[in-house]
């Protein structure tokens with residue numbers, strides 16, 4: 001799958017996922033691509049601004065120590081929230097977590113490791129909107145969130161650790 005930033009003739013920007021660049025051109029040529037905002041089929045790839053590194057930043061100077069190259073900061077890992085509860089409350093908390101997870105499992109479709117791809121297809125209107133659950137690596141989940149696709153980790157329950 002490849003990701004393209006797209007825009008329509010009226011300037012709306014959106015994202016699309018395609019099996020290949022050929023698949024993108026074919027869909028575009030057939031008029032299968034539409035702007036999600038205004039519906040026009042006048043869709044093209046958005047121009048991307050290249051990330052330019054200035055020469056000065058990479059060239060060590062002969063006098064004095066090399067200049068430090070700015071490093072793009074990693075997004076901070078969200079700290080997991082922990083709760084410390086008295087035993088009675090802990091039981092109620094676990095029951096609530098079980099109920100939450102049961103609701104997801106009962107109402108959703110297990111797509112297994114296809115979860116990241118399927119979540120994208122739903123987000124971009126390529127698959128029927130429905131509740132799904134499945135596995136995603138931390139990196140994959142982060143990528144989804146950065147694309148604006150809302151995913152939530154399901155709580156891990158003590159019985160999962162067996």
Ligand SMILES: [Zn+2]
Pocket residue numbers: 008009010011012035036037038039040
């Ligand atoms: Zn548009």
